[in-house]
Amino acid sequence: DIQLTQSPSFLSASVGDRVTITCRASQGISNYLAWGITSSLAWYQQKPGKAPKLLIYGTSTLQSGVPSRFSGSGSGTDFTLTISSLQPEDFATYYCQQLSDYPLTFGPGTKVDIK
Amino acid sequence: QLQLQESGPGLVKPSETLSLTCTVSGGSINSISYYWGWIRQPPGKGLEWIGNIYFSGSTYYNPSLKSRLTISVDTSRNQFSLNLSSVTAADTALYYCARLSEDCSGGFCQLNYFDSWGQGTLVTVSS
Numbered sequence: 001d002i003q004l005t006q007s008p009s010f011l012s013a014s015v016g017d018r019v020t021i022t023c024r025a026s027q028g029i030s031n032y033l034a035w036g037i038t039s040s041l042a043w044y045q046q047k048p049g050k051a052p053k054l055l056i057y058g059t060s061t062l063q064s065g066v067p068s069r070f071s072g073s074g075s076g077t078d079f080t081l082t083i084s085s086l087q088p089e090d091f092a093t094y095y096c097q098q099l100s101d102y103p104l105t106f107g108p109g110t111k112v113d114i115k
Numbered sequence: 116q117l118q119l120q121e122s123g124p125g126l127v128k129p130s131e132t133l134s135l136t137c138t139v140s141g142g143s144i145n146s147i148s149y150y151w152g153w154i155r156q157p158p159g160k161g162l163e164w165i166g167n168i169y170f171s172g173s174t175y176y177n178p179s180l181k182s183r184l185t186i187s188v189d190t191s192r193n194q195f196s197l198n199l200s201s202v203t204a205a206d207t208a209l210y211y212c213a214r215l216s217e218d219c220s221g222g223f224c225q226l227n228y229f230d231s232w233g234q235g236t237l238v239t240v241s242s
Contacts, residue, residue, distance in 0.1 A: 001178075031223070031225065038225060040225055040226055040227065042227070042228040042229075044162075044229075050234075051211055051213075051232035051233065051234055051235055052162065052211075052229070052232060053232075054228050054229065054230050057216075057227050057228035058227060063228070063230065095161065095162055097162075097228075097229075099215075099225075099226035099227065099228070100226075102175050103164060103175075103177045103178060103179075104164040104167075104177075104226070105164065106161060106162040106163070106164065107161075108161050109161050109162075
């Protein structure tokens with residue numbers, strides 16, 4: 001199984017801060033194809049009492065309707081989610097997920113709280 | 116707009132079978148680019164993938180649950196279902212159904228994301 005770790009597990013930040021969350025896979029999840037490198041790594045945001053919401057897929061593709069302050073990067077085993085300027089509605093828990101191989105796995109989550 | 120809705124008992128006795136159904140509306144479950152999945156979240160904890168099904172009936176299960184798990188699809192009702200047998204308190208969780216996207220190109224298929232989720236249904240295992 002591909003294990004995912006996230007750091008930090010908890011983050012306290014202020015509105016306007018730049019926030020970076022790291023997701024590390026126990027093995028590479030990138031596919032090196034003729035037309036380029038692709039990684040089945042997605043990021044979700046979950047607020048209390050709500051279902052997870054897709055933010056980013058394919059490492060860096062922003063889901064429709066997601067603000068551009070969210071961005072993703074990485075390859076191989078190391079991936080990051082960045083929020084360029086934290087907004088009040090961004091306080092939530094963030095999960096990475098690998099879809100490269102079964103069983104599909106999620107990271108343990110990073111809770112972003114108000115400083 | 117695609118909507119998914121979980122339904123089923125909120126309380127199940129230990130050793131019995133947990134049965135949930137997900138009803139898909141606003142779109143067809145007979146989509147070649149999508150699987151349909153179940154994910155669960157124990158109270159206060161993280162997300163665990165349970166399994167996926169394609170409209171044809173092909174399934175992928177989490178090995179940790181495989182011996183107790185059955186996922187099925189009813190295309191005529193636009194529904195898919197989960198049965199988890201011999202439940203214990205460890206199966207107490209919020210259960211979500213969701214749509215899983217797949218892209219196939221040049222003979223290579225890649226799963227992409229869960230983009231539409233149900234609101235979740237809490238299932239408690241207790242006598």
